[in-house]
Amino acid sequence: MQTSTTVTSAWQRLKDQKISCEEALKLLVDEQGTVNLALLDRDVSCRFLRHFPDKNALPKVTPLLLWRGCYYLGSPVSLSSEAITSLAQRTGSEIKIITIADKSYRAWFHTQDLNLNRISSVPLVNPLTGEDYQEDITETTEIYLSKSSDQIDRIKTLLSGALRNRASDIHLEPLSDGLRVRYRIDGVLRDITTLSADLSRKVIVALKVMSNMDISESRRPQDGRIGEKYFSTEQAEMGMDMRVSTLPCMGGEKAVIRLLPRQNPFSNIERLGFSQETLATYKTWLQQPQGMIILTGPTGSGKTSTLYTSLQAVANEHVNVVTVEDPVEYVLPRITQTQVHEAAGMTFAAGLRAILRQDPDIIMVGEIRDCETAETAVRAALTGHLVFTTLHTNDAVGAIPRLKDIGPDPGLISDALLGIVAQRLVRRVCSHCAETYTPNEADLQALGLEFKEASSPSWRKGRGCSRCFNSGYLGREAIVELLDIDNRVREIIYEGTITQLHRYLGEINFASFRTAAIEKVTNGLTTVEEVLRVIPKSALYGKSLTKQNSGNGHGVVREVELLN
């Protein structure tokens, strides 16, 4: 769908005697009762609404035209003759009612309080019930865009729409037919609209101006921030950090706006998505005076949220908490955060050495990539410091060979480690449209469950509704695998093999991804499809293979292959 730039309203055309009143009404309202909002005239609304200082007293009407002493009003309901008489008396005009669709009335209503000159995340309110209005994002965005008179307004409209719909990123991509606009909501991109081709370049240039980028340069990538001067008071309350980046591509430049809340979203460790048992174990690690906690997972797995929330949980007035990060994603209270700057010699290793000279209690090393950082971090964890760090591995067990590969002595690693958490983010079943269902054979097989183990009645799926954009999911939470380093695991790290470790974990009640997936799915928090989407297959099936093939050497070999 395309958004037009400027249109002459039906009323204006009528006044210019280019069309008749009947033709004007036909242009405004089609046979299904859908109103072409772009053709309405603001002036007609203003004149009509002036008679009603208290808008609550107004029945459900949309002013369409004012012609020869008569207001033509659209309404989705049939008005009583008393209501029509009262409207006629208040306006001193004749009143004619045209039936319009409820959807059109609501869409018109939302454009009434519209102030395009501000970025606002205030949810839309249903004029009929006073409840939050579940907007059709595409429809609302297109209506608002059609009312925007310049590029800055268009960008603010897109920002407001993104904020109202919990989007984390806005993608603007030049295509042959215009500028495609997509929002990332709960980790998934959604098409919102396409701005017409004549606007495509102009919008990108305006965005670059807003972000203090060099507009004469379009052949190299740039990054910037949407400056303070564009923030209204509402925005200051929102505390949004809007980071913009551009990338030269076929057909122009692609821009991505990342929306990061400035206020601290990392306060509640209970809400991360840990199970009761894993959270209890994890909390015991946080209470240790020394040792190393490793978080693993790919980019976008929510590691940073878990790290920051954990740091917030341990930072108090009695301890010195220092981080070295690349980059610092959020500024946290009560914590000294430093940023890696390779060119200036501030590497992870150099930063960590400097931190250790400043009497720290708790240290977070953003990532361990080299031997020196690994050794320094492990030694720090053995000498009275609680150390947090991350590694890129598929699962929790994978962190052990990875750390050994980087270099520190296995004896020191085994002594230093408190535990390893691997995590992913799964989307939650939308509670507004959730329905229970009976799992089929394939569902059970995916989790390696017997039918009797899955008799729980609370498997749920979202049917899809306006709140979740028909996806059936709303919001995300972590799904975690937690490896607690007990004495046996310590021994195996020191002188055993990964196969021995897996065998041991198969014997104890290891809090694997599979265990977590079963708990979340059987409790109706997420779905089998979602688990299969985010959890590596090896992590999900490794344990069931061991179980099926216990005592069979062949099974162990298969399992090791899967884990590599």
Ligand SMILES: [Zn+2]
């Ligand atoms: Zn829903």
